[in-house]
Amino acid sequence: MKRSIKILLFLVCIIMLPNTLSASRITLQDEYDYLEELKEEKRKQETEKQMTEAEFNRVTNEIYQIGVDIERLNKEIKEAEEEIEKSEKEINIKKTEIDNILVFLQLSNGEKAYLEYIFEAKSFTDFIHRISIVEQISKYNKELIGILNDLIVQNNNLKKRNAENIKEQEAKKAEMKVKLASLGSKIDEIDAEGADLESQIEEQEKMIAFYEDNGCKRSDKTSTCVDQIPTATGFLRPLEKGVVTSEYYWRISPITGKLETHSGIDLGNSSPAEGTPIFPVAHGRIIAKIYRSSCGGNMLYIAHNINGKEYTSVYMHMLSFNESFKIGDIVKVSDQIGQMGGWSTSTSHGGYDGCTTGAHLHLTLATGHTTNHRASMFNPRDKIYFPNGFWYSRSW
Secondary structure: OHHHHHHHHHHHHHHHOOOOOOOOOOEHHHHHHHHHHHHHHHHHHHHHHHHHHHHHHHHHHHHHHHHHHHHHHHHHHHHHHHHHHHHHHHHHHHHHHHHHHHHHHOHHHOOOHHHHHHHOOOOHHHHHHHHHHHHHHHHHHHHHHHHHHHHHHHHHHHHHHHHHHHHHHHHHHHHHHHHHHHHHHHHHHHHHHHHHHHHHHHHHHHHHHHHHHOOOOOOOEOOOOOOOOOEEOOOOOOOOOEEEEEOOEEEEOOOOOOEEEEOOEEEEOOOOOOOOEEOOOOOEEEEEEEEEEOOOEEEEEEEEEEOOEEEEEEEEEEEEEOOOOOOOOEEOOOOOOEEEOOOOOEHHHOOOEOOOOOOOEEEEEEEOOOOOHHHOEEOHHHOOOOOOOOEOOOOO
């Protein structure tokens, strides 16, 4: 029992331990290394997409073949039904013929037709011959009826067997359609993630270009090779008025209903909250702008220098950016950097952002100047005071 508890605690510690991969990117070369990591991840996604698409095509072809098989089985059932109908008609005809012949054989009923046919014989040989003919015809018709009855049984069995096969094929087809839908969703998910990676790669390349345009070499520190970010003494709230709607880290996801790690803190406002102005939590430099991410929507990254320490703030689910600011620009705490989104931008309301269900600002804080915020994120409450209920000032 104690061993199990230790293992559980060990696993929890591993889960809660921040990912240190590219957590501290100090030089421009570090930024290049992170760019290559993003590109490698993109290559892996493209390979996964190719494999998924191949499986999607295979399942599509299998569904088509099942449809062909079902059509063939239905045709065989129809042919069997036609054979049964034809056989039943022949049986009825033969039964009528036998009934007519039996009239001749039913001497005990006093019928004369049989006797008349027999006694019309010209000789004894003809007499024997006529009796034999009547018996042979009767026997032949009875045998034929037996054959036709067997054929009906065989066709009925074929119908039953084909109906069972069709049922199995329909079930398999339904199963394949579910799998196809799952593969389609996976392809869509890979496409969305790929688009996000493309956007991150593009923004990372823009950031690198900014540093290089300002004379930075790969061995230079990005925090010192360009004009210094104005130093701030602390953080402000990003909204003039707001309320905390979801806390940092462990929570039940409003999207999946499952336990997840939440990389920041969600901030709401009075309805209608969408369009609420957003401001930087401190003076800083814009280092990345992600457009229309499938999980985060429009995202802005700002690097800060707080009392000599480096931080990055991330703003997600934005309705729009203030496009007058570009990567590399210095923004002040009084500059409106965008507007709150999360409602019309959510996929649940016809938008593109699958990680929101309502209007709010997701705020993440991380140590260092980074666009890989999950590697060094921490609870924004550690640096910014958010009261219970609404606040009505950015300062505290």
